[in-house]
Amino acid sequence: MSTPAPRTSRPRSPWWVIVGSGTAGAVGPQMYLATIGLFVLPIAEETGFSRTTVTGAFSVAAVGMAIGLVVVAQLVDRFAARYILVPGFVLFAVSMALIGLVPPVEWVYFVPCFFVGLFGAGTAVPAARAVVSWFDNNRALAVGTVTGIIGLGSALAPLLAGALIDAVGWRQTYGIMALVSILVSVTMVTLFVRARAERHVRGRLLRETRVEGRDVSLELPGLTVGEAVRTRWFWGIAFGLGLAGAVVYGLQVHLVPMMTDRGLTAEQAATLLVVFGLASLVGRVAGGLLLDRVHAAVVGPIVMIAPIAGMFFLEPPFTGAAVAVAFIGVAFGIEGDLLALLITRYLGTRHFGRILGLLQAAFLLGSALGPLLLGLGYDLSGSYDPVIPVLMGVLVAGAVLIATLGRYAHPAVHGFDRLAARDELAAAEVLSGIAGSGEPHGFPDRPRARTHG
Numbered sequence: 001m002s003t004p005a006p007r008t009s010r011p012r013s014p015w016w017v018i019v020g021s022g023t024a025g026a027v028g029p030q031m032y033l034a035t036i037g038l039f040v041l042p043i044a045e046e047t048g049f050s051r052t053t054v055t056g057a058f059s060v061a062a063v064g065m066a067i068g069l070v071v072v073a074q075l076v077d078r079f080a081a082r083y084i085l086v087p088g089f090v091l092f093a094v095s096m097a098l099i100g101l102v103p104p105v106e107w108v109y110f111v112p113c114f115f116v117g118l119f120g121a122g123t124a125v126p127a128a129r130a131v132v133s134w135f136d137n138n139r140a141l142a143v144g145t146v147t148g149i150i151g152l153g154s155a156l157a158p159l160l161a162g163a164l165i166d167a168v169g170w171r172q173t174y175g176i177m178a179l180v181s182i183l184v185s186v187t188m189v190t191l192f193v194r195a196r197a198e199r200h201v202r203g204r205l206l207r208e209t210r211v212e213g214r215d216v217s218l219e220l221p222g223l224t225v226g227e228a229v230r231t232r233w234f235w236g237i238a239f240g241l242g243l244a245g246a247v248v249y250g251l252q253v254h255l256v257p258m259m260t261d262r263g264l265t266a267e268q269a270a271t272l273l274v275v276f277g278l279a280s281l282v283g284r285v286a287g288g289l290l291l292d293r294v295h296a297a298v299v300g301p302i303v304m305i306a307p308i309a310g311m312f313f314l315e316p317p318f319t320g321a322a323v324a325v326a327f328i329g330v331a332f333g334i335e336g337d338l339l340a341l342l343i344t345r346y347l348g349t350r351h352f353g354r355i356l357g358l359l360q361a362a363f364l365l366g367s368a369l370g371p372l373l374l375g376l377g378y379d380l381s382g383s384y385d386p387v388i389p390v391l392m393g394v395l396v397a398g399a400v401l402i403a404t405l406g407r408y409a410h411p412a413v414h415g416f417d418r419l420a421a422r423d424e425l426a427a428a429e430v431l432s433g434i435a436g437s438g439e440p441h442g443f444p445d446r447p448r449a450r451t452h453g
Contacts, residue, residue: 014134014142014421020192021127022146024185026153028089029065029120031177032096033058033249034154035161037256037273041266042170047104051257052375057099058253059372060110061117066361068121073225073357078205080198081126082189088122089185095119097178100171117364123185125360126193128340129353133196134424136416137292140341144288147336148281155277162270196420197428209425216425217432222348222410228355233346233405238359240401241339242366244304247391248332250370251307252276255325258374258384263316271318272325279326283333291337296345297406300338301399306331308392338402339363345408350435 040054075084095115102109128143135142157177164173197218199209209216228234251258255276259269283303291299306327313324343355370391377387413430420427 014196014417016192017130017134017194018142018145019149020188021131022149023153024085024089024188024193025124025127025146025150026157027181027184028092028123028150029061029116030150030154031157031181032061032116032120033252034157034273034277035177036253038158038161038165038270039170039173040257042165046170047109049104049106049109050379052372052379053106053109055253055371055375057110057113058249059369060113061120062364062367064114064117065121066117066364068118069125069357069361069364072121072125073354073361076125076129076353076357077351080205081130081193081195084122084126085189085193086186088119088126089189090182091119092116092123093178093181093185096181097175100174121357121360125353125357127189128356130193130195130198132340132344132349132352133198134417134420136412136420137414138288138417139344139412140291140337141285141288143340144284144286144291144333144337147333148284148288151277151281151284151333151336155274155281158270158273158277196424216429217435218428219432219435220349220352221431221435222344222350222352223355225351225354225358228347228351229358231347233342233409234355234359236401236405237339237342237346238362239366240300240304240398241335241342241359242363243394243398243401244335245363245367246370246373247395248307248328248335248370249367250372250374250391251311251328252332253371254374254378254384257378259314259321261384262314264318264321268318268321272321275322275325276329276332279329280333280336283330284336285333286330287334287337290334291341292412295408296338296341297403299334300342300402303331303334304399304402305395308395311388311392342402342405345410346405348410349431 036055036058040051043049043054044051072084072088095112095118098112099109099116102112127146131142131146132139160180161173161177164176168176197209198205199218205218207218209218223231252273255272256266256269259272260266264272287299287303310324310327310331313320313327315321315324339359340356343352343359347355373390374384374387378384413434416427416430419430
């Protein structure tokens with residue numbers, strides 16, 4: 001099925017897609033996750049829940065998101081981005097608001113947390129697919145800039161949440177955060193987020209379009225989902241990044257109660273979340289620049305074991321703890337660039353959305369164990385200390401898996417970013433030519449599509 005191309009395929013600068021995706025993502029699930037630590041003590045004091053129960057919301061949300069990602073993975077390569085993103089953001093925000101209405105009953109508390117994750121799954125993968133479609137030579141930088149904007153949101157969210165909790169209580173805070181999420185995300189997605197050469201009929205994507213009387217294929221190079229899951233690359237990425245995520249997310253969720261137990265004031269501990277978010281922002285942008293120039297199998301393992309050094313210094317005084325948290329945050333930021341880049345370089349972009357959804361589901365299931373492990377360690381021993389050596393070992397195991405992935409199967413196409421910004425359908429012809437020929441890089445010698453001016 002094909003449709004005539006519009007009179008012009010010249011878009012706004014592709015960087016507007018990054019601005020829209022990043023700003024929307026900043027008020028999505030990451031806003032919820034970045035502020036969980038601030039809600040631990042207020043919720044526990046009012047409801048009588050244990051810390052394991054309150055922080056267990058992260059694990060429940062992660063399970064919900066893992067299930068949601070499997071569903072989204074079946075949709076993202078079939079439907080236009082905003083047809084998934086807008087309902088995903090709205091339903092996520094409604095679910096977050098419902099947390100503020102729950103009674104002090106543990107299983108009831110977990111229900112909206114589950115749906116926060118389930119619907120939150122629809123807010124990330126379609127945006128990532130849109131961003132990746134526009135960039136190849138600067139793909140890691142593009143992804144890093146998006147996650148950097150999200151990181152800025154994660155850094156500022158604790159300031160907003162902390163002020164609101166003090167002013168109106170934790171229940172109304174969730175409602176206000178939900179309202180902010182809907183207003184900002186729907187505006188950004190509607191105005192700016194679209195994949196390159198995205199042609200659809202009532203939301204369903206087309207596989208080819210018509211330009212100047214001839215059909216232009218929109219097929220992409222890479223593996224199908226079935227082919228991908230039979231490769232060691234798929235499982236190496238899944239387990240390698242999943243193990244790292246378990247450690248870093250566990251530290252992020254438990255950072256405030258951990259550092260108050262070790263002698264910092266509640267305000268100082270909350271400030272560490274801001275430090276973590278800002279450091280991760282720096283890591284994401286710097287990591288994008290680095291990963292476009294240095295092989296990910298070299299950079300990845302180094303940054304994955306870097307948090308081990310930070311763990312040794314998570315102690316008072318505040319200055320030393322802040323440096324340690326900044327170190328962990330920078331490493332976490334660079335790790336945030338790895339998943340999308342590794343998928344496109346080893347497995348291609350043909351079914352990028354579906355593969356990303358499945359791997360993010362695996363990543364989240366692994367990440368869900370981190371907060372649970374630290375919470376159980378605290379409840380059983382009265383301290384977080386016995387769990388720290390285990391986390392260090394987990395980081396080393398994940399680093400080894402990424403280090404052994406080998407050479408890229410789909411290196412960057414020379415000059416792609418400039419062509420995509422100038423003529424997105426010409427770029428589509430380049431990629432469809434590579435998909436048909438198996439040529440790994442360089443432009444095939446074939447005519448380029450032109451659109452009417």
